Amino acid sequence: MAAARAADGRVVAVVGATGAVGTVLLDVLAKRSFPVKELRPLASERSLGSRVHFGGRDWNVELAEPDAFEGVDFVFFAATGALSKQLAPEAVRRGAVVIDKSGTWRMDPGVPLVVPEVNAEALAKHGGIISCPNCTTIPLVMCLEALRREAGLRSAVVTTLQAVSGAGQPGIDELDAQLVATAGGAPASAPKVFRAEIAHNAVPLCETFTDNGYSTEEMKLQDETRKILEQPDLAVSMTCVRVPVRVGHSASVLVETERPLSAEAARAALARFPGIELRDDPARNVFPSALDAAGRDEVLVGRVRRDLTSDRIWLWEVSDNLRKGAATNAVQIAEKLL
Amino acid sequence: MAAARAADGRVVAVVGATGAVGTVLLDVLAKRSFPVKELRPLASERSLGSRVHFGGRDWNVELAEPDAFEGVDFVFFAATGALSKQLAPEAVRRGAVVIDKSGTWRMDPGVPLVVPEVNAEALAKHGGIISCPNCTTIPLVMCLEALRREAGLRSAVVTTLQAVSGAGQPGIDELDAQLVATAGGAPASAPKVFRAEIAHNAVPLCETFTDNGYSTEEMKLQDETRKILEQPDLAVSMTCVRVPVRVGHSASVLVETERPLSAEAARAALARFPGIELRDDPARNVFPSALDAAGRDEVLVGRVRRDLTSDRIWLWEVSDNLRKGAATNAVQIAEKLL
Numbered sequence: 001m002a003a004a005r006a007a008d009g010r011v012v013a014v015v016g017a018t019g020a021v022g023t024v025l026l027d028v029l030a031k032r033s034f035p036v037k038e039l040r041p042l043a044s045e046r047s048l049g050s051r052v053h054f055g056g057r058d059w060n061v062e063l064a065e066p067d068a069f070e071g072v073d074f075v076f077f078a079a080t081g082a083l084s085k086q087l088a089p090e091a092v093r094r095g096a097v098v099i100d101k102s103g104t105w106r107m108d109p110g111v112p113l114v115v116p117e118v119n120a121e122a123l124a125k126h127g128g129i130i131s132c133p134n135c136t137t138i139p140l141v142m143c144l145e146a147l148r149r150e151a152g153l154r155s156a157v158v159t160t161l162q163a164v165s166g167a168g169q170p171g172i173d174e175l176d177a178q179l180v181a182t183a184g185g186a187p188a189s190a191p192k193v194f195r196a197e198i199a200h201n202a203v204p205l206c207e208t209f210t211d212n213g214y215s216t217e218e219m220k221l222q223d224e225t226r227k228i229l230e231q232p233d234l235a236v237s238m239t240c241v242r243v244p245v246r247v248g249h250s251a252s253v254l255v256e257t258e259r260p261l262s263a264e265a266a267r268a269a270l271a272r273f274p275g276i277e278l279r280d281d282p283a284r285n286v287f288p289s290a291l292d293a294a295g296r297d298e299v300l301v302g303r304v305r306r307d308l309t310s311d312r313i314w315l316w317e318v319s320d321n322l323r324k325g326a327a328t329n330a331v332q333i334a335e336k337l338l
Numbered sequence: 339m340a341a342a343r344a345a346d347g348r349v350v351a352v353v354g355a356t357g358a359v360g361t362v363l364l365d366v367l368a369k370r371s372f373p374v375k376e377l378r379p380l381a382s383e384r385s386l387g388s389r390v391h392f393g394g395r396d397w398n399v400e401l402a403e404p405d406a407f408e409g410v411d412f413v414f415f416a417a418t419g420a421l422s423k424q425l426a427p428e429a430v431r432r433g434a435v436v437i438d439k440s441g442t443w444r445m446d447p448g449v450p451l452v453v454p455e456v457n458a459e460a461l462a463k464h465g466g467i468i469s470c471p472n473c474t475t476i477p478l479v480m481c482l483e484a485l486r487r488e489a490g491l492r493s494a495v496v497t498t499l500q501a502v503s504g505a506g507q508p509g510i511d512e513l514d515a516q517l518v519a520t521a522g523g524a525p526a527s528a529p530k531v532f533r534a535e536i537a538h539n540a541v542p543l544c545e546t547f548t549d550n551g552y553s554t555e556e557m558k559l560q561d562e563t564r565k566i567l568e569q570p571d572l573a574v575s576m577t578c579v580r581v582p583v584r585v586g587h588s589a590s591v592l593v594e595t596e597r598p599l600s601a602e603a604a605r606a607a608l609a610r611f612p613g614i615e616l617r618d619d620p621a622r623n624v625f626p627s628a629l630d631a632a633g634r635d636e637v638l639v640g641r642v643r644r645d646l647t648s649d650r651i652w653l654w655e656v657s658d659n660l661r662k663g664a665a666t667n668a669v670q671i672a673e674k675l676l
Contacts, residue, residue: 155647159497159590161540161579179517195623202499202581202588202628204641204654209620213601213643222646235647239590239654241499243540243581250540252497252577263551282547285533290540303542305551308560309493309573316542316577 009037010338013072013096015064015087016079017041017052020168021101025078025327026054028297032331035338042068044083066090074334077102078326092128097337099330105131106224113227116332117275118145122228123336130333135325136160136217136240136249137224139299139317143253144229146273147266147313152258155235158221161243161250162206163290166321167193175199175244198244206240215240248290249321253314260311267304270315275324280304293318297328347375348676351410351434353402353425354417355379355390358506359439363416363665364392366635370669373676380406382421404428412672415440416664430466435675437668443469444562451565454670455613456483460566461674468671473663474498474555474578474587475562477637477655481591482567484611485604485651490596493573496559499581499588500544501628504659505531513537513582536582544578553578586628587659591652598649605642608653613662618642631656635666 012029016022018041029036041052042064051058062068064083069075069091077084081102088098088105105111112122113131118141123130133141144153164171170193178188178199188197196203206217222236235256243250261269271278279288280302288300296319303316319325350367354360356379367374379390380402389396400406402421407413407429415422419440426436426443443449450460451469456479461468471479482491502509508531516526516537526535534541544555560574573594581588599607609616617626618640626638634657641654657663 157495157592159577161499161581176521179521183514183517183521196627197629200582200584200629202583202586202656204588204590204625204627205623209623212646213620213641214646233647237592237645237647237650237652239497239641239652241588241590241654243499243583244538245540245582246538248540250542250579252542252579254495254575282551285543285547287542289534289542291535291538303551303577307575308550308552309571309575312575314575314577318540 009035010073011038011040011071012036013040013042013069013075015042015075015077015083017061018043018047018050019078020165020172021078021322021326024322025076025330026052028323028327028331030054032335034331034334040068040072069094069096072096074099076330088129098129099132099333100129101132101326101330103134103220105129106133107227113224114333115141115228115329116336117142117273119228120336123333132326132330132333133224133228134217134220135166135321136162136221136251137228138325138329139249139319140221140251140253141225141228142273142276142299143270143301143315143317144225144255146270146276147255147257147261148229150265150269151261153229153231153234154256154258156237156256157254158236158238159252160238160240161245161290162240163245163247163249163321164198164242165247166206166249172246175246194242198242200244203242204239206242245290247294247320247322248318249325250290250316250318252316254307254312255315256312261313263304263306263313266313266315270301270304275299276301278302287316288318290318293320295323296320297323299324347373348411349376349378349409350374351378351380351407351413353380353413353415353421355399356381356385356388357416358503358510359416359660359664362660363414363668364390366661366665366669368392370673372669372672378406378410407432407434410434412437414668426467436467437470437671438467439470439664439668441472441558443467444471445565451562452671453479453566453667454674455480455611457566458674461671470664470668470671471562471566472555472558473504473659474500474559474589475566476663476667477587477657478559478589478591479563479566480611480614480637481608481639481653481655482563482593484608484614485593485595485599486567488603488607489599491567491569491572492594492596494575494594495592496574496576497590498576498578499583499628500578501583501585501587501659502536502580503585504544504587510584513584532580536580538582541580542577544580583628585632585658585660586656587663588628588654588656590654592645592650593653594650599651601642601644601651604651608639608642613637614639616640625654626656628656631658633661634658635661637662
């Protein structure tokens with residue numbers, strides 16, 4: 001493996017280094033003291049000439065092209081699926097290990113889809129590319145796996161409330177511009193990133209519709225959850241909604257386990273699961289909200305309670321979609337490979 | 339009945355006439371040409387001296403006290419539950435019919451809880467007070483009843499996304515102030531109306547927690563739905579969430595009917611239900627968002643589709659929480675009584 005080349009530091013390339021996820025990824029690499037000997041921030045022609053600051057110095061942004069991966073140990077793809085499809089095999093051919101945040105490789109049977117707390121063992125089978133799940137899938141499978149280890153898993157009904165940064169910096173900019181306009185009484189700018197005005201709205205469409213009436217985002221939630229949990233018939237029912245929140249995805253989840261679970265047992269199972277922080281004390285008004293997750297690497301979980309008419313368990317989970325939902329999970333994968 | 343006193347117009351009192359719901363109620367009375375001969379806008383001492391405009395003239399706001407109901411035909415209570423508990427019986431004693439928007443009388447077995455499109459027949463049994471359901475219950479029971487008439491009803495799993503105006507004008511003011519502060523990079527003002535900062539957030543608590551870990555808002559959704567549909571064991575599973583939206587409650591609903599229903603049949607049943615407007619064409623990106631409902635009297639429904647692993651039906655409904663969720667429903671009740 002390429003990682004063996006450098007004993008005291010790795011050559012790390014980041015494709016999409018200047019985007020919303022790429023920026024957070026550099027921050028996470030630094031905060032977690034990932035051993036970076038050399039950084040290669042890569043981007044499209046549009047970002048050439050810019051620099052990124054990392055590890056006490058500036059690094060020039062270079063063009064994302066095949067030869068840029070020569071001598072690289074790890075490549076993080078935080079860019080479009082099209083770029084990943086084209087360039088990831090080139091990086092692997094040059095001996096790098098690719099950790100991809102795009103949707104391109106997730107359902108490829110030869111590519112492990114990994115949340116380290118849930119299925120790190122899947123990394124053993126990688127052939128150069130490892131895929132990071134979608135930002136809504138990661139916190140969901142962590143909660144489901146925590147409960148499955150305790151009582152098995154039958155089904156989940158999920159409604160997500162997703163932040164605009166799930167659509168990158170353009171999503172944040174669109175919300176901010178519309179909020180400024182409408183605060184002054186003016187009409188909001190026409191939607192470009194989203195399919196409806198997002199300021200002061202709840203929009204029941206993330207990404208685009210597929211032929212079956214579900215959105216691509218919703219289908220990812222089902223398909224990726226099944227693959228990661230290796231439970232191909234798992235009943236996942238889902239609606240994905242965009243809300244006017246800058247950072248922090250939330251989800252309301254109703255879980256059916258194989259064996260009945262008390263709220264206390266569910267709470268304990270969630271609390272001891274790595275990467276989950278339980279914030280759940282209704283008597284003291286303690287619960288996690290989306291903002292609490294922003295800037296954090298943990299998935300925050302609360303509102304754990306029994307359904308009033310069945311053995312199912314309700315929970316509410318929030319996570320930083322740019323960190324645990326993207327950058328942090330990618331860096332954790334690289335840490336496992338070291 | 340008091341309504342017989344005036345052949346060509348009624349004496350109408352509105353308690354809480356200057357609040358968020360009261361203001362909309364006057365607008366709805368006017369727009370729907372409710373026959374008002376005389377208006378008595380009533381409020382607490384704080385609002386004395388102010389006036390409201392209605393029917394081409396200004397009306398002085400008077401003190402909400404027992405004698406203010408003398409000679410009144412209809413009283414709309416759009417005020418606190420405490421005021422309604424104290425004053426509604428006084429109004430009834432003076433011959434008025436009370437239509438109450440507070441939570442005070444909803445679960446009283448002697449008080450009909452009415453959504454006119456669903457259970458107008460319950461009005462026949464009233465003893466002077468008629469209760470309006472909570473803003474989240476009204477659109478939900480309309481959707482459930484539409485599907486029940488077609489295929490029976492077994493259960494519903496509901497996640498609501500509720501606008502800040504559900505907490506009245508102070509809720510709107512708190513969101514707006516926090517949005518202004520955070521847009522300028524300042525910290526948001528401390529939460530007062532809500533239990534957490536609401537700007538750029540999703541807060542999984544509406545109102546307050548009860549002893550069973552559910553919120554009062556969530557318990558209303560279950561209890562009121564069961565009463566209105568006269569299905570006391572109906573399985574209603576619910577999480578209620580506050581989102582940074584000014585006006586317009588949304589809900590993501592998974593419905594289990596007694597007999598399997600195709601998405602097409604569900605869509606048709608919803609489309610023909612009075613008060614529901616279907617907006618559902620994924621191929622053309624047609625779906626209703628919360629903003630679409632603002633200022634409208636209809637419940638807008640879309641995203642109607644079969645669950646991928648069961649016979650259940652998903653739908654997404656939005657409604658103006660101040661109109662159909664409050665004022666419009668109250669005025670419709672009065673119209674039925676005319």
